[in-house]
Amino acid sequence: MLKLKVKKIKISTGNVLVAVMNISDSQFYDLYNGDRIKIENSNGENITTFLDITNSDELVPKGTIGIFEDTTRHINIKQGESVTISAQKKPDSITFIKKKLAGKKLSYEEFYSIIKDISNNRLSDIEITYFVAACYTHELNDKETVDLTKAMINTGESLHFGHRLVLDKHCVGGVAGNRTTMMVVPIIAAAGYLMPKTSSRSITSAAGTADTVEVLCNVTFSIDQMKKVISKTNACLAWGGALKLAPSDDKIIKVESPISLDPTGQLLASILAKKKSVGANVLLIDIPVGRGAKIEDLSEAKALKSKFKNIAKKLGMKIKVVITDGSSPIGKGIGPALEARDVLWTLSNDPRGCKDLREKGMDLAIKLLKLAGESKAKKKVSELIESGKAYEKFIEIIRAQGGKEVHASDIKLGKNSLDIRASESGTITFIDNKFVNRVARIAGAPTDKEAGIYLHIRKGDIVSKGQKLFTIYSNSLEKMDYANEYVKKHFGIEIRSSDPLFNKV
Structure with a gap:
């Protein structure tokens, strides 16, 4: 153990817990870049962080430990305070990642250990990348995919609605525009069913559903706030990244993005874990296929469809997977404000609405209601759209999320x-x-x-x-x-x- 004085560094590391030590101190105590250290204050509070080494005596002088903002949010330490530093061993999850890299199968307990450490920022981006690469090189079998899904669910929070039917949908992506979620959610809610929808922000597209909804209202909620919106309206349109539902998922996606690694097992686990976490028991999956889409090969789409059905069945979910035309954008606007405008025009039956967005949104809603056991789904969806009740429900959700009714033509576009x-x-x-x-x-x-x-x-x-x-x-x-x-x-x-x-x- 060694004693060093705290120097606070007013820089955020993006929720990664990092401390910086002067190279003189690190060499003396035989510590290396990437090691894990425990920082303990005088009250006995402690936190484990990754160690960075610096040659700069100005940034972190000898005898001090540099602490970034993200770390100070987890432990009460003052500028200049003397803290105790001790080296920590690597977590057991590293052993399990190595096991998968060697091509061996992992158990639920081993997946849980890895996912819990990812969720709690105990693994570095490099270590998470090795986990993703291992799952990409040695594809998960069905049992492993189910175990990974359950681990992702059980390391986060969950919503529960008793024995009620809870409907949800997901599109695997790749189609520009395609704001069908903002069509389907109000239709389903207006039909009297629960649909607590969480969506993502854009990674590589011009807008995610959360980005588009945010043009009209708030999308960032706690679990309790989300429950209040659902109790008022039967639904919500929330950003999943602000919630602690399957919290490891965003961290895994972050390391997949640079080289577009997307192991099938992790893709399935990522989607199904988030759906199970919001209590969904009736699920529609949309796989767009075609030239220029994320999935261009029909045989690949059919294989993915089969895997979705197998894994969802093992998780006790009622599922329908549809393969749709992904060869062209859906809607006319591409970008948050332009897509929000499309949705408002289309839901309100304005002639400026988008025929393709209307048709696909209605078709998905019909399929989802049929899956839930609705015998006259097509008639019900048509009535909800034509009568304006779906639009009214959409505005009700927007108001419950802190927004107000906005006329589509009043939405500001780039100057x-x-x-x-x-x-x-x-x-x-x-x-x-x-x-x-x-x-x-x-x-x-x-x-x-x-x-x-x-x-x-x-x-x-x-x-x-x-x-x-x-x-x-x-x-x-x-x-x-x-x-x-x-x-x-x-x-x-x-x-x-x-x-x-x-x-x-």
Whole structure:
């Protein structure tokens, strides 16, 4: 054990618990970068952190220990206070990660140990990455996937609604726009069923459901606040990242993203754990397939469908998996404000609404109600949309979450706009999801909620030379210029020329 004085460093490390030691002290006490140390104050309170080493005597002088803001939130320590430092052994979960790296099967208890340590910030990003890589290299079997799912559920909080039917849906992603959740939730709630929907923010798209809902109301709640919204409205549209439901999931996704690692077992566990955590027992999964989607191969989609059904059955969930067309964006707006506007127009039966968003949203709602045992699901959904009751329920949810009714046309968009026009006449044969998402993100979405693009055309439309294809919106002229340059170099809308001798891509 050694005694060092605290030097508070006013920098956040993103919930990773880190302390910094001067290299002179670390060499003297034989401590290394990445080691775990226990910091204990005079009252006996302690916390285990990762150790970083610095050569800078100015940042952390010899005889002191640098403590970042995230660590000081977990232990009561004062500037200049003398604390006791001791080396700690690696957690048992590291042994289990090594076991999976060697290609061996893990038990529920071993998964629980790993997931609990991830949830409690006891594993570094590098160690979590090894776990993800192990599951990617040595694919989880069904039993392991079920055990991982249960471990993710049991290390977080859960919602319980007794014996009531609790409905939920999930889309595996890859389609630009596609705000069907904001259509389905109010329809289901207006039909008298519970639908406590938690959604994600964008990782690589122009907007996640949570980003879009946040244009209209708050999405960040505690479990108790979420329960109050549900008790008032039968539903909610909350950001899952603010809740302690399967809390390890966001940390795992964070290390998967840089090289797009997405092991099938972890994908299934991630989705189903979050659904079980909100009490869902009736679940609809949407797998979009097609050119430009996240999943382009139909056989891959069918294999994933089969796995969803097998794992959900073992978890006691009633499930239906649908494979849908993912070859084009759904809706016209791409970006939080533009997508929120689409939803409001579509739910309120405004002629400016999106036919494809309406049709897909209604179809998913019908399938979900049928799964729940509703005998006249199609008639009920049509009545709820046509009568405006689904729209009224949506506004009720928005108000319960701290928002107010907003007219779609009053939603602010980026102050700068640029129209992109067709270079020749022909038929639209392809609109690339990745292209439109990328352009919208370059324009500023989703961080700038008013940025994005608005599509004036759909696949199959006949266009004339000079006709508007889409409009880019941004609050930054610099980003607008960058988006325009990207469009010129990577144009992702294919036009089959009306002249049979030519085809424009």
